Amino acid sequence: MPEPIVQIKDVKKRFGRVEALRGVSLDVNEGEVVVIVGPSGSGKSTLLRCINRLEEYEEGTIIVDGMTLDNTSNINAIRREVGIVFQSFNLFAHLTALQNLMLAQRIVRKRSREEAEKIAQALLAKVGIPEKAKAHPAQLSGGQQQRVAIARALAMNPKIMLFDEPTSALDPEMIKEVLDVMTSLAKEGMTMLVVSHEMGFARAAAQRVIFMDEGLIIEQATPHDFFENPKEERTRLFLSKILHL
Amino acid sequence: MEEHKKNAPGRELSFVVGGEVSIRQDPWWWLVVAVAAIIVLLVMLLPVPFREIVLFARDGILVTMVVTVASYFLILIVGLLGGLGRISKNKLIFGLASLYVEVVRGIPLLVQLIGWYFASPVIIQKLGLWLNLQALIEYRPNPIITAIMAITVCYGAYMSEIVRSGIQSVPKGQMEAARSLGMSHFQAMRHVVLPQAFRVILPPMGNEFIALLKDSSLVSVVAVADLTRRGREFMSAHFNPIETWFMVALLYLIMTIVAARVVSYIEKRSKYERY
Numbered sequence: 001m002p003e004p005i006v007q008i009k010d011v012k013k014r015f016g017r018v019e020a021l022r023g024v025s026l027d028v029n030e031g032e033v034v035v036i037v038g039p040s041g042s043g044k045s046t047l048l049r050c051i052n053r054l055e056e057y058e059e060g061t062i063i064v065d066g067m068t069l070d071n072t073s074n075i076n077a078i079r080r081e082v083g084i085v086f087q088s089f090n091l092f093a094h095l096t097a098l099q100n101l102m103l104a105q106r107i108v109r110k111r112s113r114e115e116a117e118k119i120a121q122a123l124l125a126k127v128g129i130p131e132k133a134k135a136h137p138a139q140l141s142g143g144q145q146q147r148v149a150i151a152r153a154l155a156m157n158p159k160i161m162l163f164d165e166p167t168s169a170l171d172p173e174m175i176k177e178v179l180d181v182m183t184s185l186a187k188e189g190m191t192m193l194v195v196s197h198e199m200g201f202a203r204a205a206a207q208r209v210i211f212m213d214e215g216l217i218i219e220q221a222t223p224h225d226f227f228e229n230p231k232e233e234r235t236r237l238f239l240s241k242i243l244h245l
Numbered sequence: 246m247e248e249h250k251k252n253a254p255g256r257e258l259s260f261v262v263g264g265e266v267s268i269r270q271d272p273w274w275w276l277v278v279a280v281a282a283i284i285v286l287l288v289m290l291l292p293v294p295f296r297e298i299v300l301f302a303r304d305g306i307l308v309t310m311v312v313t314v315a316s317y318f319l320i321l322i323v324g325l326l327g328g329l330g331r332i333s334k335n336k337l338i339f340g341l342a343s344l345y346v347e348v349v350r351g352i353p354l355l356v357q358l359i360g361w362y363f364a365s366p367v368i369i370q371k372l373g374l375w376l377n378l379q380a381l382i383e384y385r386p387n388p389i390i391t392a393i394m395a396i397t398v399c400y401g402a403y404m405s406e407i408v409r410s411g412i413q414s415v416p417k418g419q420m421e422a423a424r425s426l427g428m429s430h431f432q433a434m435r436h437v438v439l440p441q442a443f444r445v446i447l448p449p450m451g452n453e454f455i456a457l458l459k460d461s462s463l464v465s466v467v468a469v470a471d472l473t474r475r476g477r478e479f480m481s482a483h484f485n486p487i488e489t490w491f492m493v494a495l496l497y498l499i500m501t502i503v504a505a506r507v508v509s510y511i512e513k514r515s516k517y518e519r520y
Contacts, residue, residue, distance in 0.1 A: 052425055054421055054424070054425060076427045076428075076429060077427075079424065079425055079426065079427040080426075080427040082425075083425070083426075084425045086418060086421070086422065088418055090416075090418035090419060090421065090422035091422075092419065092422070092423070092437050092441075093419070093441060094437075094440050094441050094444070103426075103436055103437075104423070104426035104427060104428060107428065107432055107436065108426060108427040108428055108432075149422075152426070153425075153426070156426055156427065
């Protein structure tokens, strides 16, 4: 059994007086797709953001691809291996889609202009919008922006992809196009941690579903067991709220 | 980018580009034409005193332009550093930048100019006596350089605040996204945040330039022979205050309204759609 690519051990994090994470431990294996669900304020986004140190944490350890995230200087090295997709896309507003994909390749990966552009074009084709290369973010729909954002993260050849509620800011008719891209990425064997309440995606693509509440992991199981036979009372209560149909 | 302009002309989301400088696109150029015409007509039809005033003051016009442009260039540098200082997480840098802004903003430019010109040489000379350094004892201020320095210190404080507000207007997610791709703080600032901040602060930056052009007239009190000082010299020699100041005012006006048109042109050129 190889080492898990992400090892989280007893991580604690507080915002002022609020304890966002109260001792979370989680291992993710290479190629695994883990979906994290939980009520708002449960710490799921915070956990994700700790994995590439967009948030700092007070206690515990996180090891990503053999590198320990501490306060020393390897943070940019880890961020190169971990891509993140945000709820609000965060595309660079002053650049075209193509330039969005090329910028970090050029200055972080030090690729030539030709190489970066080739990779960018290929990725835009992969997420289904090669014709939008010259468009600025404001000229794209939400779904298109999020697909560009996924492509931008992939352009760095990350080993792990984090998705922080990638479809929460989208109009309903655009959710599918983003989930399709994510599902095909999962099929290719990408290691993914996804904070999302898209149960269809969890069932189709995840190996594991994790339920978090009040800064703790309450339950984890395969999607089938998680949705059909939740063990914890709190999980059942939560599922009854989001599966309201 | 070129392709895109063609694809989406005039739509709400289309990329806004100013394009050429033409009266049709910017009717305010008519004001420039009108003021220029008045100046030319006065000079041609009433050479005494208007042609004489312009000829007498032309070196002053040049000095006004040099002081303005040189100061503005330095102000941009000070403003960038000051603005970055004002958002720094380092408490010392933040404190120094804030102290600079608060103190300098609270003292009139005229007082600062006079202070730099008359007080700082005395301090330097006293220091020279104390250290027994001949070079410092014999220090005489160069009026233009002292004036440019004083203006830079003063306007740099205002520009720092403009730069700070511009950087803070860029959504936090932009920096986060850049950092999450492995860029350093400096790289993210340079390639992602500052280019977006720059577009936001272009109008106030242009405003500062025009205000600076007018405030440069204050340097006439510290022995700089700018347009205002040359006007005063002409008036004293010929006793015609009405004509002199009318022409000096027109000359300032033509410079400022041309500057305003250029600023507006640059603004149009650099607009882009935000989401």
